[in-house]
Amino acid sequence: MVSTKKSEIRLQGINVSPGICIGKAYLVGKEGVEVVDKYFISKDNLQTEIKRFKSAVKRAKDKLQEIIETTPEELRQHIHILETHKVLYKDKMLYGKTVETIEKELVNAEWALKKVVSNVKNMFRNMPDPYLQGRMSDIVHVSESIMQNLVGAKTLDIGAIGKRVILVAADLSPAETSQIQLEKIKGLITDLGGKTSHTGIIARSLEIPAVLGLEKATLLIKNDDIIIVDGTAGIVIVHPTDKTLIQFEERQSNYERHKAVITRSSHLPAKTTDGIKLEVMGNIELPEEVVSVINYGGDGIGLYRTEFQYLSLSGFPDEHDLFDNYKDVVEVMAPNPVTIRTLDISGDKAVSYASNSDEKNPVLGLRGIRYCLKNPDVFKTQLRALLRASAYGPVRILLPMISCHDEVLAAKKILNKAADSLDKEDILFNDNIKIGIMIEVPSAAIMADVMAKDVDFFSIGTNDLIQYSLAVDRVNRQVAHLYQPLNPAIIRLIKYVADIAKNNDVEVCMCGEMAGDPVNIPILLGLE
Numbered sequence: 001m002v003s004t005k006k007s008e009i010r011l012q013g014i015n016v017s018p019g020i021c022i023g024k025a026y027l028v029g030k031e032g033v034e035v036v037d038k039y040f041i042s043k044d045n046l047q048t049e050i051k052r053f054k055s056a057v058k059r060a061k062d063k064l065q066e067i068i069e070t071t072p073e074e075l076r077q078h079i080h081i082l083e084t085h086k087v088l089y090k091d092k093m094l095y096g097k098t099v100e101t102i103e104k105e106l107v108n109a110e111w112a113l114k115k116v117v118s119n120v121k122n123m124f125r126n127m128p129d130p131y132l133q134g135r136m137s138d139i140v141h142v143s144e145s146i147m148q149n150l151v152g153a154k155t156l157d158i159g160a161i162g163k164r165v166i167l168v169a170a171d172l173s174p175a176e177t178s179q180i181q182l183e184k185i186k187g188l189i190t191d192l193g194g195k196t197s198h199t200g201i202i203a204r205s206l207e208i209p210a211v212l213g214l215e216k217a218t219l220l221i222k223n224d225d226i227i228i229v230d231g232t233a234g235i236v237i238v239h240p241t242d243k244t245l246i247q248f249e250e251r252q253s254n255y256e257r258h259k260a261v262i263t264r265s266s267h268l269p270a271k272t273t274d275g276i277k278l279e280v281m282g283n284i285e286l287p288e289e290v291v292s293v294i295n296y297g298g299d300g301i302g303l304y305r306t307e308f309q310y311l312s313l314s315g316f317p318d319e320h321d322l323f324d325n326y327k328d329v330v331e332v333m334a335p336n337p338v339t340i341r342t343l344d345i346s347g348d349k350a351v352s353y354a355s356n357s358d359e360k361n362p363v364l365g366l367r368g369i370r371y372c373l374k375n376p377d378v379f380k381t382q383l384r385a386l387l388r389a390s391a392y393g394p395v396r397i398l399l400p401m402i403s404c405h406d407e408v409l410a411a412k413k414i415l416n417k418a419a420d421s422l423d424k425e426d427i428l429f430n431d432n433i434k435i436g437i438m439i440e441v442p443s444a445a446i447m448a449d450v451m452a453k454d455v456d457f458f459s460i461g462t463n464d465l466i467q468y469s470l471a472v473d474r475v476n477r478q479v480a481h482l483y484q485p486l487n488p489a490i491i492r493l494i495k496y497v498a499d500i501a502k503n504n505d506v507e508v509c510m511c512g513e514m515a516g517d518p519v520n521i522p523i524l525l526g527l528e
């Protein structure tokens, strides 16, 4: 007898939004956009062709505006992502270059757009940073929507899906993701994208399981295939066997039960059974993530990674934009504290317009505070914005990548200059703002007693502290087994820093991922 049962396939992707869902696959395609013809136009038709391109841009932009206006309440906090896309429609790199290509090469608009986007992709391809990859995908999403309008392809209408399904796509734009209605979509998986992609961020706010970066999901999965998405482990199982199904149904109900318990208890104070109270704060990369920190009972923002705002632009943000952004977060969190970390760009988070591309070892290069001290104007602009935000609620400044005492002194000097300049302009700020340093480089841990004299708090950044202490690249899968938060060397370093903090009356907190894994908590508490 021949079995018609298809064999089970397991795919490993990036765990972007936790939870488990089981259901039928619904493939969403972008037909008509992939294959584009090239043809030449005559000089006489040049203006008509440019006009055709411009009106396709306008239609795409109008459609986006419509999506913005009809975005459901639970996703309204992400509108700014769509607003960013609106700006990209007129981006020089995309809009300007496409018009220029039509003019110079006398080719059709579709071909010109395709050429421009492929150049942008090549430019970004060599930058390993996930944030930058995310920005590239923003440009691709925007260009696809223009292309759809140019070729007259049907646009993807996720809102019109009529059954409870799991979305399977090569990629989903934030505009598409924000049309998701929770009662219809159980989860989503894509070939592209990663943790910091906007689609990933939206999936997390919707609290639907999502696995991205699967590479071949759309090739292997057909419509109506039964699939399991484990967004916690980053696994997708296609054609699961009965045994696997039972196993994952059980995991799903355990997860739901666990989540319900956590949600119920998240507003209770974090206290040990012997009465020691801990402050549990959230890490954020975007202002809108503040909502979930509040919803889950966070005592404040323990780490606001400010790089994101710089990485999503094509030039340095100005003081006003930075201030607006920080003020939003501070006002929403007040009276709870917001710890704003100064720019930690360069290294692996390369910013195209601040590039230093000839670094052989960027992670050991001009990153974090080193970059800021070398570019005092960029630093001072951020510090002014940060100080101004401190007039609206408790702000703490956190300096990243400190590796020696001199860096602390130099940073404080620039901070004082920023404060003086605000003073002269009669601009309000908190002149007693708390200043802390990341302990994420082993030399900073070892010299913590010297550093303690000049700071109000330490924040232990275990993500990098583990990387630098154990000589294990934090993003290299080959050595992932050596990346051990509980390695005795790490525990000793943490204990050393905690003791110094206590003896010097300096507050100590931990902002690395290690603090977010419950397994580590008893050990960390024991070091206190």
Ligand code: PEP
Binding pocket: 303, 305, 344, 440, 460, 461, 462, 463, 464, 465, 511, 512, 513
């Ligand atoms: C760290 O290194 O632990 C940290 C919190 O910073 P990042 O992950 O942004 O490097």
Ligand code: MG
Binding pocket: 400, 440, 461, 463, 464
């Ligand atoms: Mg770090």
